[in-house]
Amino acid sequence: MRRVPPEMFRFTTVERSDLYGAVLDAFGVAGEHLETALGLDTVRVRLRGVGWAAAVEDEELHEALRKLVQWELLDVVHNHAENHRTAEEYERRDLQYSLTRRGEAALAGVRHALEVLASTGALQTAVLEAVADRLDELCVLSGEPASADRRIFSTLRELEGHLDALVENTKAFNGELQRLLRAEGADLEVFREVKAATVAYLQEFLVNLDRRGQAVAAAVARVEEQGIAVLRERALRGAELPPVTGEDPAGGWLESRRARWAGLRAWFFPDDGARPRIEQLHVIARRAIVSLLQVLERINESRRRSSSAVQDFRELARWFAAAPAEEDLRRLWSAAFGLGPARHAHLAHPDPELIPSSHSWSEARPVEVSALLRTSGRTERFTRTAKVRDVAAVRAERAERARAERAELAYAWQVLETDGPVRLSSFGAMDPAVFDRLLDLLGRALSARPDAEGLRRATTGDGRVEIALAPPPDSRTVLLRTTKGSLAGPDYVVHIVAARGDGAFPDYLAAQQEGAG
Secondary structure, eight states: OOOOOTTTTGGGTSTTHHHHHHHHHHHHHHHHTTOOOBOHHHHHHHHHHTTOOSOOOHHHHHHHHHHHHHTTSEEEEEOTTSOOSSHHHHHHHSEEEEEOHHHHHHHHHHHHHHHHHHOOOOOOHHHHHHHHHHHHHHHHHTTSOGGGHHHHHHHHHHHHHHHHHHHHHHHHHHHHHHHHHHOOOSSHHHHHHHHHHHHHHHHHHHTTHHHHHHHHHHHHHHHHHHOHHHHHHHHHHHHOOOOOSSSOHHHHHHHHHHHHHHHHHHHHOOSSSOOOHHHHHHHHHHHHHHHHHHHHHHHHHHHHSSOOHHHHHHHHHHHHHHOSSHHHHHHHHHHHHSOOOOTTTTOOOSSGGGSOTTSOTTTSOOOOOOHHHHHHSOOOOOOOOOOOOOOHHHHHHHHHHHHHHHHHHHHHHHHHOOSSOEEGGGSOSOOHHHHHHHHHHHHHHHTSOOOTTSOEEEEOTTSOEEEEEEOOSSSOEEEEEETTEEEEEEOOEEEEEEOOOTTHHHHHHHHHHHHHO
16 A cells, blocks of 8 residues: 655644634635646635635744645746836745645545545335346447547446445445444434334345346346457547556556456456345344344333332432431342342141141241252252163273374375375375365464474374475466365475374275275
């Protein structure tokens, strides 16, 4: 990313930044009227045109213009075509100021920042339809003669403008949407209305969104079938770029068009197998609808309840604050937090017949209440002891699985063991299990530091296998293939030393043959 000049936006942070901004804005408005150079009196007139109503002395305006020239935002020249009668007139009318390229960029940056701060973003289905229409028009124009080059240029620029509007509005709306999901409104009524309106807005946008996205993707494919490179060349001829000194602007113009087309493909028709961004927008909108509906449900639930836990605790806090003495505080605490449900009221003695009916409940023996009932609200139940499960089959299955894993591991190390340093391309096609072990070894080696000889050494966790990895002597790449896929990378030089497992290699081959049979 190119670095922004440090003095470019300094006028926005220093004292009298409002005057500096107004002066630059005055030059921007003058440029829209094709006035490229302004004198001191013209600058004062243009300042009133951009809304600067405060009086500005000549010295103050001279100082502001001098600072902008110092920051390379304005350029100053002498107008020798004028006739000056006095020195004061010479000083006022001879100097002519104009915006530099850096000044134009600074003014455009400030205006764009203010537009972003004032914008809220939108999801516009009309933009999607306009993108599809412009693509269809390009497809038709590609078959017309060279006289249509100007129309191809204008149509392509309209397409890029619609895409920019889609991207900027979508980013701005998504930012506002995420802030809305995190916000907690003070006025529940207004908060509820905003969220309900947002849900309706999202639902309306999602109607036929898949169909519109597929229509744009199909239009992109049709244009590319006609030849997008040829179309860009014709658009370049239709652009009629002016001749300039130095580097030919055609290369940069074509590169910009290629980047814009790549952005269009990323939104609707990506070529790397990734999900189109329009589908990601669909998922984000659906999740936002669910989240907003959940928030609305909580708001509606709180409106239906006569009281809430938050209100109860606030009222209790007021009671604590109004308690006259510390003893009253203790009584209030006991009354508020010492109460509990009578969960033991349904319990009875193990043998109720032993309790005389003539005795009062206060004279009877107490009923035992288990700790489980006090803590969880459930009584203890004593049943017959469950049968002990026979785990012999499970142990046998686990032992067999462990033997198979050991055999597979030993076979992998035996296949990967090398007699000396070899290239990765010498392994050829591999079993997926062997490929996983090779990837593990390569990952351990690449994460190790090179030794004095420039080799990266690593061992497995059990220390049975060691790998020494050297960088490839050339830029050749290797493609390792398995039944589950392939991996491309540098053709490293490796030396793998492994201990052989006794009898594990034939057992693994036999298991593989039985599985194939």
